Amino acid sequence: MRSFTYLRPATPAEAVEAIADGGPGTRLLSGGTTLHDLMKLGVEAPLTIIDITHLDALAQLDTSGPEELVFGALARMSDAAADRRLQQDYPALSEALSKAASQQLRNMARLGGNLLQRTRCAYFRGGDAFPCNKRAPGSGCAARDGVDRGNALLGASDACAAVYPGDWAVALAAFDAVVDTLSPRGERSIPLLDLHREPGSTPDVETTLAPDELIVRIRVPRTQAGRASTYHKIRDRESYAFALTSAAVAVRLSAGVVAEARVALGGVATRPWRSPEAEDVLLGQPLTEDVAQRAGQAAFAAATPGTHNTFKVELGARTVADALMIARQRAGE
Numbered sequence: 001m002r003s004f005t006y007l008r009p010a011t012p013a014e015a016v017e018a019i020a021d022g023g024p025g026t027r028l029l030s031g032g033t034t035l036h037d038l039m040k041l042g043v044e045a046p047l048t049i050i051d052i053t054h055l056d057a058l059a060q061l062d063t064s065g066p067e068e069l070v071f072g073a074l075a076r077m078s079d080a081a082a083d084r085r086l087q088q089d090y091p092a093l094s095e096a097l098s099k100a101a102s103q104q105l106r107n108m109a110r111l112g113g114n115l116l117q118r119t120r121c122a123y124f125r126g127g128d129a130f131p132c133n134k135r136a137p138g139s140g141c142a143a144r145d146g147v148d149r150g151n152a153l154l155g156a157s158d159a160c161a162a163v164y165p166g167d168w169a170v171a172l173a174a175f176d177a178v179v180d181t182l183s184p185r186g187e188r189s190i191p192l193l194d195l196h197r198e199p200g201s202t203p204d205v206e207t208t209l210a211p212d213e214l215i216v217r218i219r220v221p222r223t224q225a226g227r228a229s230t231y232h233k234i235r236d237r238e239s240y241a242f243a244l245t246s247a248a249v250a251v252r253l254s255a256g257v258v259a260e261a262r263v264a265l266g267g268v269a270t271r272p273w274r275s276p277e278a279e280d281v282l283l284g285q286p287l288t289e290d291v292a293q294r295a296g297q298a299a300f301a302a303a304t305p306g307t308h309n310t311f312k313v314e315l316g317a318r319t320v321a322d323a324l325m326i327a328r329q330r331a332g333e
C-alpha cells in the first residue's frame with residue numbers, strides 16, 4: 001500500500017496554491033476514472049492528491065451564449081452529452097461525449113479531466129515489464145517492435161507512437177476551442193490544439209500545461225457549421241470502446257459548395273489532430289461522395305503506418321468521407 005496526502009481546498013485559488021506547494025508528485029482529482037485506474041496499475045503514484053470535485057465554480061455548463069459555449073472543467077460528461085441545445089446545435093460535440101466510455105463512467109468523469117486522459121497503449125499501461133519512454137523516460141519503446149495495431153499514424157516520433165485516446169478533445173479541435181487555466185501566476189487561455197504535445201524526444205511531457213496549472217473551463221466559439229456536424233467513431237465493438245478511427249467534421253454549404261469545413265481526426269494520432277489538408281480539398285467544392293473521399297485520403301496522405309496498423313489508413317479515410325456525408329445530410333443537402 002502506498003500512502004498519499006489528501007487535500008480538499010475550498011476554492012480554485014487554494015487548489016492551485018496547493019498544487020504548487022505539493023510539487024511534481026501532486027495530482028488533481030476530478031472524476032478519478034483515469035487517475036485511480038493508473039494508480040491501480042502502478043503507472044502513477046502521486047504523493048499528494050487534491051480533490052476538486054466539490055468546487056462548484058468549475059462546474060458551469062452554458063450552451064446558450066451568443067458568442068461562445070462554456071464548459072466548466074468539472075461539468076460531468078453525461079450532463080454535457082444530454083444537453084438538448086448541444087445535441088441540436090453542435091451534434092459533433094454531443095456525440096463525442098455520448099460515444100465515449102460507458103454511462104457510469106460518463107456520470108463520474110468531468111470535462112477537464114477528460115482532456116488529460118492518458119494513452120491506452122498496452123505497453124504504457126503494462127508496467128515495468130515493458131520499456132516505455134512515456135512512463136519511464138529513456139527506457140525505450142516496446143510498441144515499436146511489438147504489436148503496433150494501436151500505434152499512431154500521425155505525429156509519432158522514434159521515441160513514442162502512442163495514440164491520444166480521447167474523443168471530446170478531437171471534436172473540440174474541430175471547433176477551435178480554447179482552454180482557460182489558473183495557476184499561482186494568474187489566468188491564461190490556450191488554444192485546444194496547443195494543449196497536447198506531440199511526443200518528440202520527450203513523450204512523458206504530454207501537454208503544455210505547467211505542473212501547477214488548473215483547467216478552469218473550455219470555451220467554444222459559435223459557428224454556423226455546428227448544426228451540420230458529426231463525430232463519427234469506428235471501434236472494435238459498437239459500444240464502450242476507444243476509437244480505432246474517428247472524425248469530427250462540420251461544414252457550412254453556400255450556393256451548393258462548401259464555404260466552411262472543419263475536419264479533425266481521432267484514434268490515429270499522438271494528439272487531437274486537425275486536418276487542414278482535408279479541409280482544403282473541400283473548400284469551394286460541391287460536397288459529393290467523390291470529394292468527400294478525396295478529403296479523407298488527403299487527411300492520411302502523410303500517415304506513417306507500421307506493421308499491424310496499415311488498415312487504419314483506408315479505414316480513417318473512409319471514416320472522414322462517411323462523416324462528411326452525415327454532415328451533408330444535416331446541412332439539408
Ligand SMILES: Cc1cc2nc3c(=O)[nH]c(=O)nc-3n(C[C@H](O)[C@H](O)[C@H](O)COP(=O)(O)OP(=O)(O)OC[C@H]3O[C@@H](n4cnc5c(N)ncnc54)[C@H](O)[C@@H]3O)c2cc1C
Binds near residue numbers: 116117240
Ligand atoms: C474503461 C474505460 C473506458 C473509457 N472509454 C473512453 C472512450 O471511449 N472515449 C474517451 O474519450 N474516454 C474514455 N475513457 C476515459 C474517460 O473518459 C476518462 O477517464 C475521463 O474522462 C477522465 O475524467 P476524470 O474527471 O475522471 O479525470 P481524473 O481521473 O480525475 O483526472 C485525469 C487527469 O486530469 C487531471 N485533472 C483533472 N481535472 C483537472 C483540471 N481541472 N485541471 C488540471 N488537471 C486536471 C488529474 O490530475 C489527472 O491527472 C474511458 C475510461 C475507462 C476507465
